[in-house]
């Protein structure tokens with residue numbers, strides 16, 4: 161099977177700071193993969209390298225079979241890979257609906273449209289004409305996920321989507337991620353909440369010091385959770 165996303169021996173930098181050290185990672189169609197690791201190991205830098213926001217100095221990045229020599233922010237979406245960024249990046253002076261429509265700008269055909277997003281997140285319909293940043297944190301995260309779906313992606317990269325959210329919202333988001341994955345969209349979930357990882361992901365990759373140092377199958381058993389926790393504990 162060919163991967164939707166494939167990083168081979170990637171070295172990436174911010175200026176002179178060498179952050180990713182020979183990182184290997186792939187996500188196949190329909191897979192649910194978690195990328196875990198302690199703060200500062202380089203998880204967000206993986207996303208930033210794919211988007212061209214950290215500089216790729218060696219190695220190879222393939223997006224849906226196409227090698228990307230010089231990554232740029234718009235390229236991933238053109239290949240069906242969309243990012244839900246850490247901090248959500250909701251545009252303050254656009255309404256909820258306008259934020260959603262931004263996600264469709266890439267023009268990919270597929271099942272997701274504004275009415276479908278409103279079925280998934282009824283609260284977004286209720287607040288359709290409210291400025292995006294007037295929503296609560298949980299609602300803004302729903303908007304960020306909805307905006308990503310509007311691009312009709314084959315893979316969504318979720319960077320710490322539940323950071324700072326109440327447990328009840330985390331539960332709702334876990335259900336949504338599972339529904340989206342059940343419909344065939346692959347997920348790469350960067351997350352610090354291992355019980356969420358265990359509920360959503362089937363495979364995990366653990367990072368330390370800028371590379372993947374362990375990987376395995378996710379198990380929701382107490383032993384499985386302990387194994388996951390061992391990769392994020394300080």
Ligand SMILES: Nc1ncnc2c1ncn2[C@@H]1O[C@H](COP(=O)(O)OP(=O)(O)OP(=O)(O)O)[C@@H](O)[C@H]1O
Pocket residue numbers: 174177179197198199200201202203204205206
């Ligand atoms: N723009 C930047 N310029 C220079 N160094 C940076 C920049 N962004 C991040 N770093 C550094 O790169 C390293 C990896 O950061 P990164 O954000 O990728 O880690 P992370 O695993 O996502 O951590 P967290 O869970 O805290 O988000 C850290 O040492 C961080 O301080």
